[in-house]
Amino acid sequence: MAEQKYSKNIITRPRQKELDEWKEWGDVRKSHIYVDEEIVKGGYYLQGSWLYKASDIPYPDETHSHDFDEYLGFIGTKFDDPFDLGGVVDLWMDGEFYTLTETCMIFIPAGVEHCPVYARRVDSPIFFLATIHQKMYERDLKGKVSG
Numbered sequence: 001m002a003e004q005k006y007s008k009n010i011i012t013r014p015r016q017k018e019l020d021e022w023k024e025w026g027d028v029r030k031s032h033i034y035v036d037e038e039i040v041k042g043g044y045y046l047q048g049s050w051l052y053k054a055s056d057i058p059y060p061d062e063t064h065s066h067d068f069d070e071y072l073g074f075i076g077t078k079f080d081d082p083f084d085l086g087g088v089v090d091l092w093m094d095g096e097f098y099t100l101t102e103t104c105m106i107f108i109p110a111g112v113e114h115c116p117v118y119a120r121r122v123d124s125p126i127f128f129l130a131t132i133h134q135k136m137y138e139r140d141l142k143g144k145v146s147g
Contacts, residue, residue, distance in 0.1 A: 048129040051119040058116030075127040086124035091117040
């Protein structure tokens with residue numbers, strides 16, 4: 001069967017590189033998708049994963065910033081109450097501490113230091129995603145923030 005015109009734009013698995021890099025979080029999260037310019041020509045960075053167990057291991061683990069805007073999303077999976085995050089997620093932005101208990105999208109302006117992120121409680125799986133309007137993801141590490 002001939003390949004369809006946009007078959008290469010349908011990404012069903014992360015690259016092995018991402019699977020290898022995320023192994024340390026293997027018992028608390030599973031990576032499901034990762035896209036960037038190397039995977040889809042002209043594509044933008046997007047990654048998504050499931051948080052399914054609370055952990056003291058942060059992800060991402062270091063305070064950092066970018067010279068571009070970023071969105072982080074934390075999406076609850078409770079069918080009867082999709083606005084309930086189904087757990088508690090902690091994160092830092094610009095040195096301030098935030099506790100998330102509702103489904104949300106977080107806009108992080110360019111230059112704002114953010115992270116680490118901790119899944120403190122997970123009652124039902126939480127879908128995490130990050131996306132930028134850039135073809136590749138890079139971060140400027142600023143040092144760790146203790147959680």
